[in-house]
Amino acid sequence: xxxxxxxGGYILPAGSPEPLEGDALDALLQQVVVGVTGxxxxxxxxxxxxxxxxxxxxxxxxxxxxxxxxxxxxxPVEQHDGTGDGHDNYAVHETLIVLASFYGPNSMxxxxxxxxxxxIAQNREQLTPQGIAVTDVGKPIAAPELINQQWVxxxxxxxxxxxxxxRSYPILNILSAPxxxxxxxxx
Numbered sequence: 001x002x003x004x005x006x007x008g009g010y011i012l013p014a015g016s017p018e019p020l021e022g023d024a025l026d027a028l029l030q031q032v033v034v035g036v037t038g039x040x041x042x043x044x045x046x047x048x049x050x051x052x053x054x055x056x057x058x059x060x061x062x063x064x065x066x067x068x069x070x071x072x073x074x075x076p077v078e079q080h081d082g083t084g085d086g087h088d089n090y091a092v093h094e095t096l097i098v099l100a101s102f103y104g105p106n107s108m109x110x111x112x113x114x115x116x117x118x119x120i121a122q123n124r125e126q127l128t129p130q131g132i133a134v135t136d137v138g139k140p141i142a143a144p145e146l147i148n149q150q151w152v153x154x155x156x157x158x159x160x161x162x163x164x165x166x167r168s169y170p171i172l173n174i175l176s177a178p179x180x181x182x183x184x185x186x187x
Contacts, residue, residue, distance in 0.1 A: 004170035013167035014087070020130055028130060029065050029098060035126065036117035037110050039063055047099065058152045061104035063114075068158075069097035072165070086173035089166065095135070096161040101143070103154050111140035111155035118159065127161070135160045 003009045020028055026046040033044045039061060045053065047066025056062045076092035102110040115137045117123050124134050138158035145152045 005172045014170045019165050061106045065100045068099045071095045088169045088171040091166045098159045100157045107153045107155045111157045132163045
């Protein structure tokens with residue numbers, strides 16, 4: 001049984017919906033790239049995978065995408081809610097930096113379509129249910145790779161997202177305290 005404020009010790013979040021992380025976040029990012037660029041789902045891959053798949057041929061358009069940095073704001077908010085037994089609501093905003101690397105003969109075009117497409121409101125709305133917003137999209141940067149003595153076209157686009165992370169901690173209401181408050185006033 002997890003601790004609460006009456007037991008002392010460390011306290012874990014309780015009953016809070018966790019933000020997308022790991023594979024679930026990778027799946028969302030994959031859907032965004034597929035939806036905005038029109039690349040086939042099998043050609044949009046997580047940047048880091050436990051089993052590295054064979055890289056597509058240089059003549060194939062594809063994308064590797066992944067979160068390269070998570071930067072939470074300083075000074076999160078902690079606010080007590082006295083409803084029921086009580087709990088503390090914790091909230092922090094964080095910036096996610098995502099790198100999308102486009103490969104293949106149309107890599108520059110796909111990178112530009114991704115950049116332009118994320119500025120279209122209807123495309124950004126797909127992120128809203130997850131509490132994620134696009135703040136800015138970088139300019140495509142050429143980053144060709146020499147693979148097996150052959151240059152492979154590659155363009156990188158850095159995307160900055162913002163989201164609010166909320167958690168609830170079992171910090172109970174104070175029902176009594178071992179002291180008295182003297183309200184006598186002396187003139």
